[in-house]
Amino acid sequence: MSADVLALLRDALGERVDTRPASLHDARADKSGHAATGTPLAVVHAASVDDVQATLRIATATRTPVVTRGAGTGLAGGANAGGGEIALSVRDMTRILEVRADDLIAVVEPGILNGDLNAALAAQGLWWAPDPASRAISTVGGNIATGAGGLLCAKYGVVRDAVLGVDLVLADGRLLHLGHRSVKGVTGLDLTSLIIGSEGTLGVVVGATLKLRRAVPGEVRTLAATFPDVRTAAVASAAVTASGVQPAIMELMDAASLAAVHRLLQLPAPTPGAAQLTIQTDGPAAATEAEAIADVLRGVGGTVAVAADAAEGERLLTVRRSMHPAMETLGTSLIEDVSVPRSALPAMFDEIARVEREHGLAIPTVAHAGDGNLHPNFVFAGPDVPPEVWAAADDLFRAALRLGGTLTGEHGVGVLKRRWLVDELGEDQWELQRGIQRVFDPLGIMNPGKVFAP
Amino acid sequence: MSADVLALLRDALGERVDTRPASLHDARADKSGHAATGTPLAVVHAASVDDVQATLRIATATRTPVVTRGAGTGLAGGANAGGGEIALSVRDMTRILEVRADDLIAVVEPGILNGDLNAALAAQGLWWAPDPASRAISTVGGNIATGAGGLLCAKYGVVRDAVLGVDLVLADGRLLHLGHRSVKGVTGLDLTSLIIGSEGTLGVVVGATLKLRRAVPGEVRTLAATFPDVRTAAVASAAVTASGVQPAIMELMDAASLAAVHRLLQLPAPTPGAAQLTIQTDGPAAATEAEAIADVLRGVGGTVAVAADAAEGERLLTVRRSMHPAMETLGTSLIEDVSVPRSALPAMFDEIARVEREHGLAIPTVAHAGDGNLHPNFVFAGPDVPPEVWAAADDLFRAALRLGGTLTGEHGVGVLKRRWLVDELGEDQWELQRGIQRVFDPLGIMNPGKVFAP
Structure with a gap:
């Protein structure tokens, strides 16, 4: 059979x-x-929509599962291909088909890197706002498949806010054009939004019409503020949000995260126990907004430095963007991705401290504090999550739910979060979602075992 | 049977x-x-989620169609209830259940009027951005069901951008909580977005978690600019968009629309043939942006007046908001709602002129010029659309599609646009959408004959 395929x-x-x-x-x-169990049959490096359609026709004819992959930078195992499966890579489909400055849209293939796209757009004074920390190495198609977020979301939105249409190849090889090129459009059901974050379970995204923004004028200001402990930093971030000033970026790193990144980057060790907020303002009011934020931060006990220099600002953000590489140096991570209402951020850090205490584990944590999205890291040796880590993660996830939060803010469910999906959705909604998935993929060959697995 | 129900x-x-x-x-x-054919069995005035669930359990048990209604301000016939159907009104469910200024969310019942909600939010310095021209008389639930747009969309987004979650009662009476309260959230498929714009075909929205904004600081500036003809006005609006300055509102009225509204409001008759752009800027840079826009408008031949006075600005916008009442005085309208990429606005006005010429009809047209959404009005006597109007509308819709546009930007499909749904979606996508609808509503009792009707 495999030989036939x-x-x-x-x-x-x-x-x-x-x-x-x-x-x-x-x-x-x-x-x-x-890593997935077993080894896939093949990696198909699609270079065109035709290649994707041909692959899926064969997959349907032979009932072979297909796992779509971009750059392989996912953090939930959603694109891991295992035994008996075809790994369908769209990483070679990197063309920018169209950029319209007057209509603020771009039409692209899915394999282009987010960073490469934005470098090309910058030359025309444009940008695509979704800004995952992985933007230099992750694809636009992967950003869409996971419904990626990033650092700029509180001010500039998530992927859902920045995609007008997608071209989708169905499990049987048919090509659909979903969505539209106009700012508004409500013809029928919003299948574009349904595809965003569907993690390869509904079809293969082979093209996207993206909603662009004009480059924000003016210089950015970057603030770094240290606090004696992580809870105070979280209170400070909530105070910034409540003040009504909207930073472009507001990132929180706890003491363990800071220490690990400083080691990786060979920076001087930070003050033990201290947590840090890194905040960036942009636009015409960047300087006055930075001052207003600095006042708020000092009011809750922060030690604040403001960088007007872009290079210095980028250096400060590099500390945050190095979190994942720093964790990789320590072992394998189960990276939680809970998201809570912004006002619940201090309470969520209390819960993380409780889980650390009760389960006897260290949980280095960073947060997109501006939008309430936290990444607690459970680090361990070897490829498999130990039972005690699952237990602690379960405790932490349920705490997030109690605070009005959600299981995954931006990484997706993949295989690592699927055990909790039904807990958040409830049985009825889980079954409904499964039913919708079957409409797209009646044979169950699109990324089976991901998201909806039992 | 009806008696039993x-x-x-x-x-x-x-x-x-x-x-x-x-x-x-x-x-x-x-x-x-x-109006629908026949008379519904009853209007159920639901006052609670329980009432909605009870109604749907009876509907499922007796296989009775249910048409959900808000304030009845739809423009596509999507909430019209006919013979043998239950009209389920949620208009009495008007409570604001929660407002969180720190998290920028509100939880509301569906029957509250958009205007009433925003009046309540304004007291806390907050607002919900979706701003249909009907906002004083249309419900939040109706705004969600149609995926409403409005005047502010190019700058502040559409309903899809402003809803984090919905509570949905399914056809069989089960209650689902879709979406989340956090800025980010990608747990499973995005059913919240799927419900937005689904026009009562998937279930009944009984609650919504809305994404709020803080009130924009500063005074607004309102510009009124007249042009010798509608095409020049359209070119001017495209020039404003291309200039990179983002107005909050940019509305275009053609000569016939202006004349009808001026008659209704007992204003002096406008210059024959002249078209008008009404533009509003807001935020800290409102005044300088207004000046920059005035320069652009004068550069393409506009006669421009700038109002710094809020009352004068509101008076100018009242002219635009009175378009629908003005059309009602002339007869029944088939209101097209095509949306095109912004750069195609002048070409779309050329097409409207061609359709007027070739079909021998007057088509008074207004446009949300900032986002490329046009409302050409076909006015006639009596309740039924004459064949020659259908023919002209068909011609106009196909022209919009050729320009990269879409059938409906914000009114929805209802009954008046359903004949074109398959033309835009294609057979494959139409069938897929129908299949998804059946997952929610296997008995076909949710607003049958709307959107997907053959």
Whole structure:
């Protein structure tokens, strides 16, 4: 059977079918450090919509599961391909098909890196706002598949706010054009939004019409503020939000995260126990907003430095963006991604401290404090999550739910969060979502075992 | 059978079941002037989620169609209830359950008027941005059901951008909580977005968690600019968009629209043939932005007046907001709602002129020029759309599609646009959407004949 599938793929796609052991090995894992069981049949490097359609027609004819992959930077195992599966990579589909400055839209292929797209747009004074910390290495298609967030979301929105349409290849190979090119559009059900964050379970995104912004004029200001402990930093961030000033970026790092990043970047060790807020303001009022925020931060006991220099600001943010590489140096991580209403951020840090205490684990945590999204990291040795880590993560997730929060703010469910999906959605909604998934994929070949797995 | 349904409803809901002839008559129509065939069995005035659930359990048990209604201000016939149907009104569910200034969210019942909600929020320095021209008389639930837009969309977004979660009662009476209270959230499929704009075909929205904004500081500036003809006005609006200055509002009225509104409001008749742009800037840079826009408008031949006075600005916008009442004085309208990429606005006005010429009809047109959404009005006598109007509307819709546009920007499909749904979506996507609708409503009792009707 596997031999038949391979033969059909090779017949249709020739050299685009890759069965080198290193390629198959890489396709099993993502940046979470977790790997699928078994080895995929092949990696298909699609270069066109036709290639994707051909692959899916063969997959449907042979009932072979398909796992769509971009750059493999996911953090929930959602694109890990295992035994008996085809890994369908769209990483080679990197073209920018159209940029319209007057209409503020771009039409792109899914494999282009977020950073590459934004470099090209910057030349025209434009940008696509979604800004995951991985933007230099993650694809636009992957950003769409996970419904990615990032650092700028409180002010500039998430992927859902920045995509007008997607082209989708269904499990049986048919191509659909969903959404529109206009600012407004309500013709029928909003399937574009349904695809965003669906993690490869509904079809393969082969193109996207993106909603752009004009580059924000003026210089940015970057603030770094240290606090004696993480709870005070969280209170400070909530105070900034409540003050009504809207920073572009507001990131929180706890003491353990700061220490790990400083080690990785060979910076001087930070003050033990101290937590840090890194805040950036932009736009015409950046300087006055930075001063207003500095006042708020000092009012809750922060030690504040303001950088007007762009290079210094970028250096401060590099500390935050190095969190994931720093965690990788310590072992494998189960990265939680809970999101709570912004006012609940201090309470959520209390809950993390409680879980650390009760479970006897260290949980280095960073947060997109401006939008209430936290990334507590459970670090351990080896590829498999130990039972005591699952237990602590379960405790932490339920605490987030009690605070009005959600399981995953931006990483997606993948395999690492699927055990909790029904707890948040409830049985009725879980079944309804599963029913919708089956309408797209009646044979169950689109990324099976992800998101909705039992 | 009808008698059984009524008896069951009365038994469960008592006085909330209304069979007065005037009530039944009103439930047949909306602000489009079109009415359903036949008379509904009853209007159920739900006052609670329990009432909605009870109604739907009876509807499912008896296989009775249910048409959900708010204030009846729709413009596509989507909430018109006809023979054998239950009209389920949520207009009495008007409570604001929660407002959180720190988290920028409000939780509301669906029957509250958009204007009433915003009046309450204004006292706390907050607002919910969706701003349909009907905001004084339309409900939040109706805004969600249609995926409403409005005047402020280019700068402040549409309903899809302003709803974090909805509570939905399914056809069988089960209650689901969709979405989340946090800024970010990607747990499972985005069913909240799927409900937005689904026009009562998936379930009944009984609550919504809304994403609020802080009131924009500073005084607004309002510009009125007249142009010798509508095409020049459209070119001017495209020039404003291309200049990079983002107005809060940019509305275009053609000569026939202006004349009709001036008559209704007993204002002096406008210059024959002249078209008008009404533009508002807001925020700290309102004054300088208004000056920059005035320069652009004069550069393309506009005669520009700038009002710094808020009352004068509101008076100028009242002219635009009176368009629908002015059309009502002329007869029944088939209001097109096409939306095109902003740069295509002048070309779309050329197409409207062509359709007027070739079909021998006058088509008074207003446009949300800032986002490319046009409302060409076909006015005629009597409740039924004459064949020649359908033919002209068909011609106009296909022109919008050729320009990269869409059938409906903000009014929805209802009954008046359903004949074109498949033309825009294609057969494959139409079937897929129908399949999704059946997952929510396997018996086909949720607003049958709307949106997806053959």
